[in-house]
Amino acid sequence: MADPKKDPGTRKKGNLRKEFGIVLLSTGVLGALGWHFFPPVMPHVQLPSEPVVAHPLSLPVLGDVYLTNTLVAMLLMDLVVLALVYAVQKAAKSGDLVPRGISGAFEALLEAMYNLTESTAGKWTADIFPYFATFFILVLIANYMELLPGVDSIGWLVPAEHSGHAAKGIFLLKQAGEYTVVPWVRVLSTDLNFTAGLALVSVFMTQVIGVKALGLPYFGKFFNIKAVFTVKPRWMGFIDFLVSILEIISEVAKIISFSFRLFGNLFAGSVMLFVIGFLVPIWFQSAVLLLEAFVGVIQALVFGMLTLMFMSLATHPHGGEHEEAHA
Numbered sequence: 121m122a123d124p125k126k127d128p129g130t131r132k133k134g135n136l137r138k139e140f141g142i143v144l145l146s147t148g149v150l151g152a153l154g155w156h157f158f159p160p161v162m163p164h165v166q167l168p169s170e171p172v173v174a175h176p177l178s179l180p181v182l183g184d185v186y187l188t189n190t191l192v193a194m195l196l197m198d199l200v201v202l203a204l205v206y207a208v209q210k211a212a213k214s215g216d217l218v219p220r221g222i223s224g225a226f227e228a229l230l231e232a233m234y235n236l237t238e239s240t241a242g243k244w245t246a247d248i249f250p251y252f253a254t255f256f257i258l259v260l261i262a263n264y265m266e267l268l269p270g271v272d273s274i275g276w277l278v279p280a281e282h283s284g285h286a287a288k289g290i291f292l293l294k295q296a297g298e299y300t301v302v303p304w305v306r307v308l309s310t311d312l313n314f315t316a317g318l319a320l321v322s323v324f325m326t327q328v329i330g331v332k333a334l335g336l337p338y339f340g341k342f343f344n345i346k347a348v349f350t351v352k353p354r355w356m357g358f359i360d361f362l363v364s365i366l367e368i369i370s371e372v373a374k375i376i377s378f379s380f381r382l383f384g385n386l387f388a389g390s391v392m393l394f395v396i397g398f399l400v401p402i403w404f405q406s407a408v409l410l411l412e413a414f415v416g417v418i419q420a421l422v423f424g425m426l427t428l429m430f431m432s433l434a435t436h437p438h439g440g441e442h443e444e445a446h447a
Contacts, residue, residue, distance in 0.1 A: 151402035164300040165391055169311050172275070172304055189275070189303050190311035197261050197308060204257075233424075241432045247329055248431045255318060256424035262308040263386060263416030267409055272390060275303035309386035309419075312379060319378030322427045323371055330434030338434070342367050374430065378423065385419050 169188040176184035204226050211223035230253060237249040265271050278300060308314050330338040342364055389412045396408050 148402055155402065165394065167312075167387075169306060169313075170302045172302065188311075189306035190308050190314065193262070193265055193271075193305050193308040194314065196305065197258065197265070200261050201257065237428060240428055241435070244329065244333060244432065244435045247332065248428060251322065251325055251431065252424050252428040255322065255427050256420050259309065259318070259382065259423050260417060260420035262314070263420055264413070265305070266307045266309075266386065266390060266393070266412055266416065271305045272303045272307060272393075273301070274305075275301050278302055307386060307390055309382055310390050312383050315383040316375070316379040318382075318423070319375045322378060322423075322430070323374050326427070326430045326434050327371075329431050333435035334437060337437075340364070342371075378426070382419055382423055385415055389415055 169190040171186035172189050172192060173187045176186045179185055204222070207221075207223040208226055211220070211227075233253050233256065234245070234249055237252055238245045241248045327338075343361075389408075393405060393408055393412070396404050
């Protein structure tokens with residue numbers, strides 16, 4: 121009978137456990153030393169994004185526009201998306217039929233999303249899929265920036281009373297006084313402008329696809345005047361008309377729901393990371409980062425799936441009517 125201690129697999133597992141224990145102990149000791157010599161400061165939580173340059177860019181119509189830390193994050197997100205597109209195009213031009221690397225994973229993700237859209241939207245897949253995929257990918261990349269070192273933590277050091285104004289562009293090192301860090305990059309999803317912009321595009325394009333599928337009768341679900349004259353008894357038709365008016369409120373509520381669901385979850389996660397880093401900066405932030413990795417993909421999927429469902433429902437006649445949809 122073989123000795124388990126001499127088994128190569130057992131020795132390898134034992135070595136991995138020892139290495140993991142050494143790494144865990146080392147990070148704990150180094151974290152404790154860093155906590156002692158460089159104690160964490162109370163985080164400054166602010167809803168609006170902060171400018172990272174002192175001088176704005178003057179535009180003819182918009183006026184003074186500052187380069188904010190969330191705008192920097194958006195530019196970085198765009199670069200990541202362009203890099204993914206370039207990788208997929210390069211792989212397609214190579215003629216290699218076997219997906220490999222990042223391009224292969226990205227292609228597999230898009231294929232799975234397309235199949236999901238096809239099973240939900242049917243013949244309107246080609247119209248709905250670009251929005252579903254775009255929203256999911258953009259929100260996922262924006263959310264996962266929260267996991268990168270330096271995001272929300274490296275930036276200009278400015279006096280606390282100036283934290284809401286333009287950054288000075290220099291490090292202000294003084295012994296006395298209270299200071300706060302204006303990060304160069306802030307998680308894009310913690311900016312309500314970004315989430316509200318995505319929500320407006322989602323809801324507006326839902327109406328566009330609904331009109332494309334059903335024509336002008338699509339607006340009947342918002343102003344169902346026809347029911348007042350055709351539905352018997354007359355008071356039931358009047359109720360149908362009032363319900364159609366409520367559909368307008370429902371569309372506005374979608375914008376608010378889309379915006380604040382994504383914004384609230386990511387902003388709360390960022391605040392939790394700040395607070396845990398201030399109170400218990402050793403190891404515990406890693407657990408919060410794992411939680412945020414899960415929340416980031418879930419929120420991206422929720423935003424994309426809701427857009428998919430609303431657009432798919434918009435292609436069907438409202439209220440059980442049987443009008444033929446336009447091809």
